[in-house]
Amino acid sequence: MAPGGTGEGHSVVVEVNGVVRGARVPGRRLLSDFLRHDLRLTGTHVGCEHGVCGCCTVLLDGEPVRSCLTLAVTVTGRAITTVEGLADGEEMSPVQRAFAECHALQCGFCTPGFLCTATALLRDNPRPTEEEVLEGVSGNLCRCTGYQNILRAVRRAAELMAGEG
Structure with missing residues (x-):
């Protein structure tokens, strides 16, 4: 039990x-x-x-x-x-790499939810507009970051997934 x-x-x-x-x-x-x-x-x-x-x-x-x-x-x-x-063995996913690269976390408490949400968003829409990124993560709350780096990280993850740098 x-x-x-x-x-x-x-x-x-x-x-x-x-x-x-x-x-x-x-x-x-x-x-x-x-x-x-x-x-x-x-x-x-x-x-x-x-x-x-x-x-x-x-x-x-x-x-x-x-x-x-x-x-x-x-x-x-x-x-x-x-x-x-989300990672492939020891290799972080593009979304995880982008969040680290763009400093899209502070305390990290909300990060797992954002990572899963962004992963699904970019799977369904690999090239989202600014508005689509904002809408896509709007159901997740963060008390630390002010969201700008989170939005930047989602856009960066899209670039990484597209093989752009």
């Missing part, structure tokens, strides 16, 4: 970052808690616990979702990518 649960629980089996993982969890276990506590993938951060801040954003079958609003039992059999799965 998973920590904090009672009774038998529910079996949740998912592909996380390319690896099939699973645990027995209470029916009310949030995906964010399943990832952090049951699977020990602590890169997914939990901020507001109301789906407002975007810190807990992960990719579910490639689409950004708020893991603090998603029940773990609803994702069984699906594929999840967390911030830990």
